[in-house]
Amino acid sequence: MILTGIVLGLLVAAYLAGSIALMIGLGLSFRQALLYLPLKLVYRIDDRRIRLARQAETPVIYVITHQSRLDPALMLSLLPDDTLHILDAQSAKAMWLEPWRELARTIAFNAEHVFVSRRLVRVLKRKGRIAVYLPENVEPDTRAFRLYRAVSRIALQGDARIVPIFIDGARHLPFSLVDEDNAPRRPLQRLRVGTLEPLTVNELTARAGAANTTASNVxxxxxAEARSGMSFSRQSLFQAVRRAARRFGADRQIVEDAISGTLTYRQLLMAARIFAGRFARMTAPGEAVGVLLPNSNGIAISLLGLMSAGRTAAMINYTAGPANVTSAIRTALIRTIVSSRAFIDKAGLEDIVEAAKAGGARFVWAEDIRDGIGNFDRLVAALCWQSPVSAQDPAAPALIMFTSGSEGAPKAVVLSHQNLIANAMQVEARLAVGPRDFLMNVLPVFHSFGLLGGLILPLLTGVRTLLYPSPLHYKQIPQVAAKRRPTILFSTDTFLSAYAKAAGDDDFSSLRFAVAGAEPLRAETRRVWKERFDTRLLEGFGLTEAAPVVAVSTATHNREGSVGRLLPGVRVRLEPVDGIADGGRLWIRGPNVMMGYMSADKPGMLQQLPEAWHDTGDIVSFDREGFVVIRGRAKRFAKIAGEMVSLGAIEMLVQSLWPEHRHAVVAVPDKRRGERIVLVTTAAEADAAELRRAGKEAGIAELAVPQDIVKVDEIPILGTGKIDYPTTRKLAIDRLGLAAAA
Structure with missing residues (x-):
C-alpha cells in the first residue's frame, strides 16, 4: 500500500514537473499544460514552432487546417488562452472536447453566420485573437471557398495578422475528418505543428505582387504554403518514402510494371537496400551515377538505392541522341551508369551506350546485380529495409537532370532532396491525390515532369502507379487504360491528342482528371477529352529548374487559356521586355527551385543561382486572380521590321483555323527584315490567304502572319512530347532554300 502510494506520488510529481516544463518552454498556462502533456506524450508532438503563433502581435487570426477532431483540443491547449475559437457545430458538440471547453472563451456553432458577424471585427479591433478552422480540402468547393473570402474580409477590416497552422499527421488519426480510403488510420500517429510568420492580408498581397491581388486567394x-511546407520537411527523398510507407502501410502495393509485376513499399525499399549496398561499394559518396532505364520497377529501385547510398542520380535522356549523351556524361562527370542489357537490346540503344563510354562512363548492369543477390543480402534487406546505407543530407544534391534541348544544347540541372520533396508537396497542396487513386505514368522518368508527377509524387502520397515504358504507343496505351482503369494521367498535348484518336469512347472514362504540361494545351484537345471521355484536362506550367512544376490548374482554380495559378511558396518577379506591354520576363524563387547548373566549360562544378532567383526565359502575364498566361518563350519571339512578334501567339491563331492538325511556327533568316516567320504544318489544306484573313480579323499585324507555309507529314518532336524547334527550323530553312543565309 505504501509502495503504491509512493509510485502514485512519483507519477503525480512527474506529471506536474512535465506540465511546468511545458509552461516554461512554450509559455502555456498551467491549466493548458496539464491538458496538453498527455497529448504530447501519446502523439510525440513536435511543437517547436508554436511559439511563433503564440507570440504573434495582436490583432491576429489563427487559420487552422481542420483535419481531425483532435485539432481543436490541441489548439485550445497551445494557443493563448484568450483566443476566441470559432468551431463548426459538430466539433463544438463533440463529447471528448469537454475537458478543453472551459479554455475557450467562446465556441460558435454556426461558422457561416459567425463569419459575417461584426462582433469578430470588434474583437480584432480590441487587439484580440481569433482561431478559425477551415476545411482541409485542397480543392474546396464554392461553399467552402466562401469561408476564405469571409476570413480575409474580417482580417482586412480588423487589420489582423494571419497565422496559418497545419498539424502534419492529423489526417491519419483514428478521429480524422478525412475519408479513411484517402488517409489510412494510425492510432499513434506522430504529429508536427507547423506555422508561418504572421502577415496581414495587405502584406501578403504586396508580396504576391502581380501574381495575385485578391484577398481570398492570398x-x-x-x-496551402503552410501545408506544403510541413509534410516531409527536413528529410531526404529516401527518408520521405520510408515515412510514406509507415503512413500508408508497408504492405501497400505502390508501383508496378508489365514485366516484373507489383511491388509494395516494403518490397521496393528492400530491393533499394540491396542495390544501395552495391552502389556504395563501386562508387564514391556524393558521386553522380547515371541512370539509363525505361519506366519500370527497376528505375524506382535504382533511384531509391542511389539515394540510400548517398549518391546523386543523373537521369540519362536516351532519346536525345549520341552527341547530347556524350556531352551530358562529361558535364556531370558521370563515371558509372546503371542500365539493363535487355532494355538496351530491345530499344536498340547500342549507339547511346557507345556515346556514354566515349564520355568516360562504364556500365553496371541491373541483371548482374540481381544475379549476385544471395540469401544473406535478402536477410539484411528484410531486417534493415527502413535504414539507409549512408548518412542522409536533405540539402545535398539528389538528382541531376538535363534540359530537353528543345532550343539548344541541354544543360545539367542539379536538384536537392528538398527541391524534389517541396515540389511534390506543393502539387499535393493543389491537387487532391491520395491512396484511392491509381496513376498511369506514360511519360519518361528521365524527364522532370514524368519523374515528379509519375514517380516521386505518387510514392510520397500513397498513389499506386503503373509505369508504362513509352508514351509513343498510341494504340496500346488506350487499351491498357481501358483494362486497368487509372484515375490520374500526366501527359502532353501531343500525346493526349494522339491517344484520343486511337481510343474508344470508354477507354479513359475512369480518369478523374489528366494534367497536361511541357507544351501548350490546345482548346481542341481539351474539347475532345471532355466530350468523348468526360475527363477534365488541367493545364500546368513548369521547367526542369523548378523540379519542375511552377503553376497548375485545379478544380477550384481553372481558367481556359491559362496554366493555372502559382504553386504555394513560389515567388515571382517580372522584368520588362521591349515591345511587350502586357507581361514581362518571369523570374522565380522558392523551395523547389534548383541548386544550380553544371556547364560543359566547368564540368562537375555547381554554379549556384545569384540570390536564389532563376530566369525562366518565359514571358508571362497575370490577371487579378493570379492566373498565369504564357505569352511565349523569350527565344520564341521574333523581331520583324523592329516589332516583337510572339511565335506562340501565331501558333494559337493557326491552331484555331486547323485544329485537328499539328503546327509549329519558326523564325528564319531574311535579308531585308532580318527574320521572317514560317509555318510548318501537317494541314494539307493550310492556305496563306486564309491565314492572312484570320490574322486581320484577330488584329494581328500583317508582318507577323507567316507568308511561307511548309507542309509536312509529321512535326518533329522530342522524346518528352515537346516540339523539336531546332530541327523544325532547320527543316523549314532546307525546304525554303535558305541554308546559305542561315
Missing amino acids: LFDRV
Missing part, C-alpha cells in the same frame, strides 16, 4: 495560398 489567404488560400498562405494556408
Whole structure:
C-alpha cells in the first residue's frame, strides 16, 4: 500500500514537473499544460514552432487546417488562452472536447453566420485573437471557398495578422475528418505543428505582387504554403518514402510494371537496400551515377538505392541522341551508369551506350546485380529495409537532370532532396491525390515532369502507379487504360491528342482528371477529352529548374487559356521586355527551385543561382486572380521590321483555323527584315490567304502572319512530347532554300 502510494506520488510529481516544463518552454498556462502533456506524450508532438503563433502581435487570426477532431483540443491547449475559437457545430458538440471547453472563451456553432458577424471585427479591433478552422480540402468547393473570402474580409477590416497552422499527421488519426480510403488510420500517429510568420492580408498581397491581388486567394495560398511546407520537411527523398510507407502501410502495393509485376513499399525499399549496398561499394559518396532505364520497377529501385547510398542520380535522356549523351556524361562527370542489357537490346540503344563510354562512363548492369543477390543480402534487406546505407543530407544534391534541348544544347540541372520533396508537396497542396487513386505514368522518368508527377509524387502520397515504358504507343496505351482503369494521367498535348484518336469512347472514362504540361494545351484537345471521355484536362506550367512544376490548374482554380495559378511558396518577379506591354520576363524563387547548373566549360562544378532567383526565359502575364498566361518563350519571339512578334501567339491563331492538325511556327533568316516567320504544318489544306484573313480579323499585324507555309507529314518532336524547334527550323530553312543565309 505504501509502495503504491509512493509510485502514485512519483507519477503525480512527474506529471506536474512535465506540465511546468511545458509552461516554461512554450509559455502555456498551467491549466493548458496539464491538458496538453498527455497529448504530447501519446502523439510525440513536435511543437517547436508554436511559439511563433503564440507570440504573434495582436490583432491576429489563427487559420487552422481542420483535419481531425483532435485539432481543436490541441489548439485550445497551445494557443493563448484568450483566443476566441470559432468551431463548426459538430466539433463544438463533440463529447471528448469537454475537458478543453472551459479554455475557450467562446465556441460558435454556426461558422457561416459567425463569419459575417461584426462582433469578430470588434474583437480584432480590441487587439484580440481569433482561431478559425477551415476545411482541409485542397480543392474546396464554392461553399467552402466562401469561408476564405469571409476570413480575409474580417482580417482586412480588423487589420489582423494571419497565422496559418497545419498539424502534419492529423489526417491519419483514428478521429480524422478525412475519408479513411484517402488517409489510412494510425492510432499513434506522430504529429508536427507547423506555422508561418504572421502577415496581414495587405502584406501578403504586396508580396504576391502581380501574381495575385485578391484577398481570398492570398489567404488560400498562405494556408496551402503552410501545408506544403510541413509534410516531409527536413528529410531526404529516401527518408520521405520510408515515412510514406509507415503512413500508408508497408504492405501497400505502390508501383508496378508489365514485366516484373507489383511491388509494395516494403518490397521496393528492400530491393533499394540491396542495390544501395552495391552502389556504395563501386562508387564514391556524393558521386553522380547515371541512370539509363525505361519506366519500370527497376528505375524506382535504382533511384531509391542511389539515394540510400548517398549518391546523386543523373537521369540519362536516351532519346536525345549520341552527341547530347556524350556531352551530358562529361558535364556531370558521370563515371558509372546503371542500365539493363535487355532494355538496351530491345530499344536498340547500342549507339547511346557507345556515346556514354566515349564520355568516360562504364556500365553496371541491373541483371548482374540481381544475379549476385544471395540469401544473406535478402536477410539484411528484410531486417534493415527502413535504414539507409549512408548518412542522409536533405540539402545535398539528389538528382541531376538535363534540359530537353528543345532550343539548344541541354544543360545539367542539379536538384536537392528538398527541391524534389517541396515540389511534390506543393502539387499535393493543389491537387487532391491520395491512396484511392491509381496513376498511369506514360511519360519518361528521365524527364522532370514524368519523374515528379509519375514517380516521386505518387510514392510520397500513397498513389499506386503503373509505369508504362513509352508514351509513343498510341494504340496500346488506350487499351491498357481501358483494362486497368487509372484515375490520374500526366501527359502532353501531343500525346493526349494522339491517344484520343486511337481510343474508344470508354477507354479513359475512369480518369478523374489528366494534367497536361511541357507544351501548350490546345482548346481542341481539351474539347475532345471532355466530350468523348468526360475527363477534365488541367493545364500546368513548369521547367526542369523548378523540379519542375511552377503553376497548375485545379478544380477550384481553372481558367481556359491559362496554366493555372502559382504553386504555394513560389515567388515571382517580372522584368520588362521591349515591345511587350502586357507581361514581362518571369523570374522565380522558392523551395523547389534548383541548386544550380553544371556547364560543359566547368564540368562537375555547381554554379549556384545569384540570390536564389532563376530566369525562366518565359514571358508571362497575370490577371487579378493570379492566373498565369504564357505569352511565349523569350527565344520564341521574333523581331520583324523592329516589332516583337510572339511565335506562340501565331501558333494559337493557326491552331484555331486547323485544329485537328499539328503546327509549329519558326523564325528564319531574311535579308531585308532580318527574320521572317514560317509555318510548318501537317494541314494539307493550310492556305496563306486564309491565314492572312484570320490574322486581320484577330488584329494581328500583317508582318507577323507567316507568308511561307511548309507542309509536312509529321512535326518533329522530342522524346518528352515537346516540339523539336531546332530541327523544325532547320527543316523549314532546307525546304525554303535558305541554308546559305542561315
